[in-house]
Amino acid sequence: MNVFFKKDFLVYWRDRKEMLIAFILPLVLVVILGFALSGWVENSNENIEIKAALVMLDQSKEGLERFQYKLNSLPLTADEKTAISKAAEAFIPGAMLLDMLNSDETKGFLNITQLDEESALKQLNEEKVDAIILVPEGYTEAALNSLLLRKGGEAEITLTADTDSLNVQVLQNMLDSFLSDVNNQAALSSASRSYGGAEISGAEASLPLVGGMEQMEGVEMITSFQYFALAISIFFALSVSTTTASKSITEKREQVFMRILLAGTHPLRYLAGKAASTFCMSVLQLAVLLVISHFIYDLFPGKSLEFWIGLSFILIMLCLAIAALAALYTAMLFRMKDADVASGISFLLLIVFGIIGGNLVPIYILPDWAISLGNVTPNGLALSMLLQWIQGSSFDDLWQPVFYQAIFCVAIVGASVWIFPRRGRL
Amino acid sequence: MLETVELRKVYKGKTAVDEVSLYLDHGESVGLIGPNGAGKSTTISMISSLLKPTSGDVRLNGKSVIKHPQEIRKVLGVVPQQIALYEELSSYENLKFFGHVYGLRGKALDMKIQQLLEMVGLRERQKELIKTYSGGMKRRINIAAALLHDPQIVIMDEPTVGIDPQSRNHILETVRLLNREKGTTVLYTSHYMEEVEQLCNRMYIMDHGRIIASGTKEELQRILSGEDTFLIQLNHQNPNLTSELLAMENVRQVEETSEGLKLIAAKNSRILSKIVQAAEGHQVQILNIHIQSPSLEDVFLHLTGRTLRD
Numbered sequence: 001m002n003v004f005f006k007k008d009f010l011v012y013w014r015d016r017k018e019m020l021i022a023f024i025l026p027l028v029l030v031v032i033l034g035f036a037l038s039g040w041v042e043n044s045n046e047n048i049e050i051k052a053a054l055v056m057l058d059q060s061k062e063g064l065e066r067f068q069y070k071l072n073s074l075p076l077t078a079d080e081k082t083a084i085s086k087a088a089e090a091f092i093p094g095a096m097l098l099d100m101l102n103s104d105e106t107k108g109f110l111n112i113t114q115l116d117e118e119s120a121l122k123q124l125n126e127e128k129v130d131a132i133i134l135v136p137e138g139y140t141e142a143a144l145n146s147l148l149l150r151k152g153g154e155a156e157i158t159l160t161a162d163t164d165s166l167n168v169q170v171l172q173n174m175l176d177s178f179l180s181d182v183n184n185q186a187a188l189s190s191a192s193r194s195y196g197g198a199e200i201s202g203a204e205a206s207l208p209l210v211g212g213m214e215q216m217e218g219v220e221m222i223t224s225f226q227y228f229a230l231a232i233s234i235f236f237a238l239s240v241s242t243t244t245a246s247k248s249i250t251e252k253r254e255q256v257f258m259r260i261l262l263a264g265t266h267p268l269r270y271l272a273g274k275a276a277s278t279f280c281m282s283v284l285q286l287a288v289l290l291v292i293s294h295f296i297y298d299l300f301p302g303k304s305l306e307f308w309i310g311l312s313f314i315l316i317m318l319c320l321a322i323a324a325l326a327a328l329y330t331a332m333l334f335r336m337k338d339a340d341v342a343s344g345i346s347f348l349l350l351i352v353f354g355i356i357g358g359n360l361v362p363i364y365i366l367p368d369w370a371i372s373l374g375n376v377t378p379n380g381l382a383l384s385m386l387l388q389w390i391q392g393s394s395f396d397d398l399w400q401p402v403f404y405q406a407i408f409c410v411a412i413v414g415a416s417v418w419i420f421p422r423r424g425r426l
Numbered sequence: 427m428l429e430t431v432e433l434r435k436v437y438k439g440k441t442a443v444d445e446v447s448l449y450l451d452h453g454e455s456v457g458l459i460g461p462n463g464a465g466k467s468t469t470i471s472m473i474s475s476l477l478k479p480t481s482g483d484v485r486l487n488g489k490s491v492i493k494h495p496q497e498i499r500k501v502l503g504v505v506p507q508q509i510a511l512y513e514e515l516s517s518y519e520n521l522k523f524f525g526h527v528y529g530l531r532g533k534a535l536d537m538k539i540q541q542l543l544e545m546v547g548l549r550e551r552q553k554e555l556i557k558t559y560s561g562g563m564k565r566r567i568n569i570a571a572a573l574l575h576d577p578q579i580v581i582m583d584e585p586t587v588g589i590d591p592q593s594r595n596h597i598l599e600t601v602r603l604l605n606r607e608k609g610t611t612v613l614y615t616s617h618y619m620e621e622v623e624q625l626c627n628r629m630y631i632m633d634h635g636r637i638i639a640s641g642t643k644e645e646l647q648r649i650l651s652g653e654d655t656f657l658i659q660l661n662h663q664n665p666n667l668t669s670e671l672l673a674m675e676n677v678r679q680v681e682e683t684s685e686g687l688k689l690i691a692a693k694n695s696r697i698l699s700k701i702v703q704a705a706e707g708h709q710v711q712i713l714n715i716h717i718q719s720p721s722l723e724d725v726f727l728h729l730t731g732r733t734l735r736d
Contacts, residue, residue, distance in 0.1 A: 006523075007512065007523045011512055011515065014514035014515070015514055253508070254508045254509060255506040256510045258471075259506065259571065261476060261499075262499055263499070263527040263528045264496055264500065
């Protein structure tokens with residue numbers, strides 16, 4: 001396979017026209033689209049309109065009273081009891097959640113309706129709301145017990161939705177961030193009590209109380225240059241699979257493939273070489289484009305090593321999928337009598353994948369069904385993963401789409417091997 | 427050494443190759459002649475195990491190539507009609523790639539490449555990309571790529587199409603060298619009858635998918651031993667004269683060529699005076715009459731009713 005890989009890579013590298021298209025055109029497009037369509041990306045949160053039902057079974061005031069009553073029965077000093085009680089008054093999770101959901105910052109895109117559980121489910125079924133946020137009975141008491149006294153189980157807010165739409169993802173991110181913020185504050189509160197005594201508790205009140213906004217800032221943070229640098233780079237990397245297939249047409253027509261078969265080489269070595277060279281070419285292309293874009297447009301300033309590792313991982317998975325597609329297109333080309341038809345199919349798929357995957361048009365302007373469909377394309381999935389990753393998703397959030405990408409690769413490689421004329425006859 | 431037995435290939439109900447039986451003995455140089463669409467390339471593809479015949483067999487030393495394609499691939503070198511090379515690679519890189527594909531490595535491969543480049547006269551230009559070469563130079567490298575593994579049998583499919591005389595001579599010399607000095611068995615297909623005459627001990631004439639004649643040059647010429655060929659140079663062509671000549675007794679064929687009229691008549695038919703009279707009758711002046719012994723082109727024309735390059 002090595003010899004095929006070297007040859008294919010060299011053939012790519014020497015094709016000046018192809019190299020210009022692969023490396024210069026995307027950068028030009030990023031500049032043009034970054035400026036021309038900046039509003040579509042950067043103001044996309046204005047277009048997001050999330051409708052959610054809030055089922056509030058928790059009574060914050062009663063929850064606080066029960067907590068304070070229980071606190072008094074604990075074997076603590078009077079000073080400690082006073083400090084914890086004050087902290088609890090300034091730190092009521094149920095109320096904080098309501099504040100966050102009804103804040104001025106979220107009003108522009110989040111429409112919360114408080115409903116009972118039955119009505120909320122009905123509205124969800126009728127698709128009148130995107131999701132239901134349920135705050136269970138006794139949430140405040142349980143949260144205060146857990147956070148300030150380290151007693152009892154974790155208090156849980158649940159989010160219920162029928163589809164994993166962008167709106168639901170944004171809402172989920174807000175809640176995740178809110179809970180993370182609540183936990184951080186509780187940790188700070190505990191630390192303060194350990195070291196500073198009762199007076200410090202006053203400082204707690206001055207801590208930022210609005211959880212979730214941190215994440216929303218993340219949503220807004222996707223700039224048009226970030227979006228298009230990723231989208232265009234992915235699209236051009238995807239196009240390497242089509243280019244590979246078009247080069248195979250020449251090899252078939254000019255009987256180079258025949259010559260390779262006559263040498264007694266197993267045909268799958270040829271196919272593997274195609275996939276390997278496509279993988280390397282797409283990795284190189286993405287690396288060069290994103291590194292240059294990063295330095296020109298300052299795409300990801302101050303990001304951690306972990307961020308870059310995650311980014312690289314997502315892109316490598318994408319390149320594996322692109323390599324698999326190159327193998328499939330090549331196999332189709334050798335299987336079909338008319339190579340131009342096979343080439344036409346691969347080009348058509350490139351364009352369709354590019355559109356529904358959000359590479360040629362911003363994903364935010366696509367209808368939900370197109371976004372869902374785009375998420376089964378390797379490019380659409382990679383772009384969606386990258387956007388989430390930039391917004392601060394964790395590695396845990398990536399496993400499911402990465403697993404899907406791996407399944408896609410295996411299925412496409414299997415199909416390619418099955419289609420390719422492996423017996424060594426034309 | 428290599429033989430085909432009633433080889434047949436049918437594509438979508440159309441018979442491309444029909445019961446072709448031919449053989450190549452060790453060290454022979456055999457020509458396969460036929461116009462475009464005669465079925466030569468399909469026959470070659472089946473011989474080289476790339477195409478499965480509808481029926482019939484190809485045997486190498488008595489062993490079926492259809493069942494054991496790897497056997498022939500080890501000993502066969504094929505020079506395809508197309509330039510089966512990578513344009514973006516140099517001739518050295520192309521030969522190195524195909525050498526690797528044949529399992530050659532290291533110094534042995536390097537030496538073989540240099541030897542072949544020397545043989546095809548392109549050693550000095552080995553670093554240049556194929557796309558910068560002339561058509562003839564590309565064809566020479568195309569041949570070299572088929573010889574990397576020292577094949578016992580070489581099949582050449584129209585190796586001199588569309589090239590300059592210098593490259594053509596070079597290629598013909600290479601084929602001679604391979605066959606006569608190295609003992610390589612050669613199956614040579616061409617449109618150019620004179621090439622086949624020069625290079626081959628025996629030849630097969632193919633038309634409409636069938637072998638219509640075979641033998642040595644002399645054996646084939648004997649097909650026309652009962653005929654005389656007249657090459658008549660005129661001051662101008664006259665279609666009426668052509669028609670009148672064709673209608674004459676014992677005249678079998680009249681063809682207008684760039685050099686004049688080519689007339690084939692039964693041997694000793696004594697029609698020379700009649701030709702002169704007919705020309706005078708149509709006020710056409712005869713500049714020269716040359717009586718030719720029949721060429722292989724004439725044989726082909728006689729057998730198929732058309733020229734090789736029709």
